[in-house]
Amino acid sequence: MEAPIGVIDSGVGGLTVAKEIMRLLPNETIYYIGDTARCPYGPRPRHEVRNFTWQMAKALEKKGIKLLVIACNTATAVALNSLQKYFSVPVIGVVNPGARAAIKHTKRHEIAVLATQGTIESGAYEEAIASLSSSAHVVPLACPTFVPLVESGEYKSTMAARIVAAGLQPLKQASFDTVILGCTHYPILQSYIEKTLGKQVTVLSSAEETAKDVQGILAQRGELATGNPQHKFYATGSVPIFKDIATDWLALSNVAVERIQLTSND
Template identity: 85%
Template sequence: MEAPIGVIDSGVGGLTVAKEIMRLLPNEKIYYIGDTARCPYGPRPRHEVRNFTWQMAKALERKGIKLLVIACNTATAVALHSLQKYFSVPVIGVVNPGARAAIKNTKRHEVAVLATRGTVESGAYEEAIASLSSSTHVVPLACPTFVPLVESGEYKSSVARGIVHEGLKPLRDESFDTVILGCTHYPILQHYIEEVVGEHVTVLSSAEETAKDVQEILAQRGELAIGTPQHKFFATGSVPIFKDIAEDWLKLEQTEVARIKLTSSD
């Protein structure tokens, strides 16, 4: 089925999930919306995040998607279940795949979760991990400086390393053998995060497990594509900044990016 897969995020972070879907399913077409004008979602009230997420989802629904990925942990925590009830196509988030990845890899049942304030306060990862392993201890840490760093495009600059090291200081006295990057922006900073936690700690994102879920669902529904995809990206904020980051992260030479306006009527 040649209909696109829809991917939504508060900004550019969901590109880490899109990249893994492209790698695993190279024939699939992706339509992506990044709400860069209103990013970050982490500090926002839950009702506001839910409203923004619905706006993006309905905009992609009108473009005829066959599956929707909420590639934002904060949005997943507050809007996944309501969207699953409403939409006729499958809707998946990134929290449960992230929790699965952590449980698969932890040896000591000690997992640190790096996320936005909104995701940490939701308790979504503690709940998801507890449903898989009641014996696993979770150390949550909000990292509010990380998303703005990525969205600005400064993640390759000399200041990025210092910001990441400073943001992870609270982990110094904690015990864990696995880190789950509970925000899809954070894999773009993964090499700096690995510097801090050390080579004995496994650092994971939810992207790979999420892409596997997409593949499994589409295969079960007989909807896997066979053509040559033409991806489309939409941003509510700066198109040039989004385009630069998308081309850098996805390694695409020609990226079709358009401005999109989302309103409460969407």
């Protein structure tokens, strides 16, 4: 089935998930919306995040997607259940895949979760990890400086390492062997995070497990594509900034990006 896969995020972070889907399923077309004008979602009230997520989802529904990935942990935590009930196509989030990845890799069942304020306050990762392992201990940490760093395009600058090191300072005394990057923006900073935490810690994102879920669902439904992908990207904010980051992260030479205006659900 040649219909596109929809991917939504608060900004450019979901590109980390899109990249993994492209790698695993190279024949699939992705339609992506990044709500860069209203990013970050982490500090926003739950009802606002839910409303914004629905706006993006409905915009992609009109474009005929066959599956929707909420590639934002904060949005997954507040909107996944309601969207799954409403949509006729499958809707998946990134929290459960992230929790699965952490449980697969941890040796001591001591897991640190780095995420936005909204995701941490939701307790979504604690709940997802507890459903997989009753013995796991979770160390949650909100990293509010990380998303603006990525969205600004300054993630390769000299200050990036300092910002990451400062953000991770509260983990100095904590015990853990595995870190789950509970925000899809954070893998863009993964090299800095790994350098700060040391080689003894495994740092994981939800992207690979999420892409496997997409593959499994489409295969089960007999909807895997066989044609040439025609990816489309939409941003609510700056198109040039989004295009620069997408071109860099996805290693694509010709990224088609358009400005999109999202309408209210009211």
